[in-house]
Amino acid sequence: MKSSLKITLVLLLTALLSSCAWVSKRPDPPYESLRETKPETAPVTDPETEPETAPETVPETEPETIPETEPETIPETEPETVPETEPETVPETEPETVPETEPETEPFEKPAKVPGAVITGYTSKGYPIEVKNGVTYIDGQVIANKTYSLPADYYPALDYERDGDPYPVTPETRAAFNRMCADAAKEGIRFYSVSSFRDYPTQEWLYNSYIQSHGKAQADRFSARPGHSEHETGLAIDVIDCHTVFETTKEGIWLAAHCCDYGFIIRYPKGKESVTGYMYEPWHVRYIGSPELCRAITEAGTMEEYYGFSSVYPD
């Protein structure tokens, strides 16, 4: 019986030991539960909540508000205001104001040329025709041709080089002529006046004598009727010979080339008889003043062409 007791004791001991080992393994479940919650909550919240809220708010509000307001306001206001106001105001005001103000300002500037003169009309080039005491002025220049005459009592201020000087001219004409003569003399060319100022009675006598010798039609080609001669202005000088051959002399060539430098023009140029009313007179110079204006008139051909006025007797 003793051996059986030993066996049962051993069996009991082993049973006890094994039960103790089973109890010591119990703390496992709590670790398992920790391992379960971590992978469950982390993947669920990250991919579900973030993609749900982020793609909903960001792509919905941004593309809706920005593309709607920007393309609507910019293309609508820009093409409407810019092309409508620009082509409407620019072509309307420019062609209306520019041609209107230009012809208006010119006539208002010109009357100052001759204080106290009355404007009786305008030349074809737009220059005012100013008249004062019966004398016609265009651009401040005294005009005496077949259309415009001087009064019978017209006497400009004259410069007499000496007592009894038969060829007086205005002081400005004299000064310019003397300068020209002095410079020409340096090149061996001599000018001297053979005719200058003539008063109305002298011109009347001269013209009538030409009618008697050449007839009226021919006299009108080279001599002026009283009141219509440029020699009555005191601004004209006939230098040396009054012959057309003067054109080919060294004096004539020099005069044509240099008279503008001293403020003179060849008043009746070649081939302009239908314009000036007078045949070619290479010896007849007219004092203008400004060398630049003389060159402009010479380039235009005649005073009549430059200023745009006529030279025709009324009858």
Ligand SMILES: [Zn+2]
């Ligand atoms: Zn002359």
